Amino acid sequence: MPRVKNFNEEETLNKAMCLFWRNGFYATSMQDLVNHLGINRASIYDTYGGKKELFDKAFAHYRATNRQQLQAFLESQESVKKGFRALFESGISEAVCDAERKGCFVINVATELVPNDTEMLNVIKENKAFMIATFEDFLKKGVDSGEILATKNIQNLASLLHTFFNGIKVVSKTDANEEALLASVDTVLTLLD
Template sequence: MARVREFDTDRAVEAAMNAFRRKGFEGTSVQDLVDATGVGRGSLYAAFGSKEGLYLAAMDRYRERHALPLVEVLRQGAPGRELLREALVAAVDEIARDGSRRACLIVGAAMERIAHDPQVAAHVRSTTELLEDALAEVVAEAQAAGQLSGKRGARDLARYLVVTLHGLRVMGAIAPDRDALMAVVDVALDALD
């Protein structure tokens, strides 16, 4: 008879995600994950197969918590320029509220794991493409409505905004100063014209 899992998998993934955000993949030991989740080593391995399996589950959770809500905001259909500002401000507000200076898991994965882990590379690519596609739609609509210049292609501007979002998260981990991050938002929006 199979043994019943005796812990809340969702809570364990959430705790692991936060541990990986604080220390990265390499810096987070299995003992750190045991301490963060409150789940024994054997149970973590039974549920996720490996530290890498738990990391991928944490990346999925990060996408659910951070990327998908942003995509939903972008698909609200409000006027394009205002919607782009709202999305960037929402990111700044989240960074400023965090206070613990946790890193962006997608940026961390791109820097630490993407070169030698195809599963992580695929995850980072798919999350980035999801954001880029949603931003490109909003930019194209804003250009068609005359709210943004058509000097640059919508896809190029969407990539620029993805870089801006990732940069905001990196800068927020360094110094979560809302005013400084909002100045970046203003410059980024001005650069769209």
């Protein structure tokens, strides 16, 4: 007779995501997962596979959730310039308010696991491509509305804004000076004028 699961799989996945995000893959042991998730090893293995499989599922969950939030946020913005400023402000605010200084899970994974993990390198590259394409689509909206000059190189701007957004996440882990970060945002956004 199969065992009945006495835990919510999605809630447990969220908890695992937070633990891996905070500690990283290598610094999180199976015992850490057992303690943090409040379920036994057998349940973890039966439901998610081993530590690597649980990590992969938690990381995929993080990326999918962030993608949905990013797209919904950008779609709700009437102005592209103000939308990017609001996005960067939000990223800075999250970083400043995060007492654990976790930064961005994607960046953390890239710095911890790449270049030694080819599979993860491909995941990170795919995530980057998605982010740049999303920024590019948003910038095109600004070109279409006349807010951004049609002579601007939208692909280069999208790539630069992605790099800058990631840079904010990295810098804020060690120096969460909100005023300085916002001044950098204003400088970068002059490229859209």
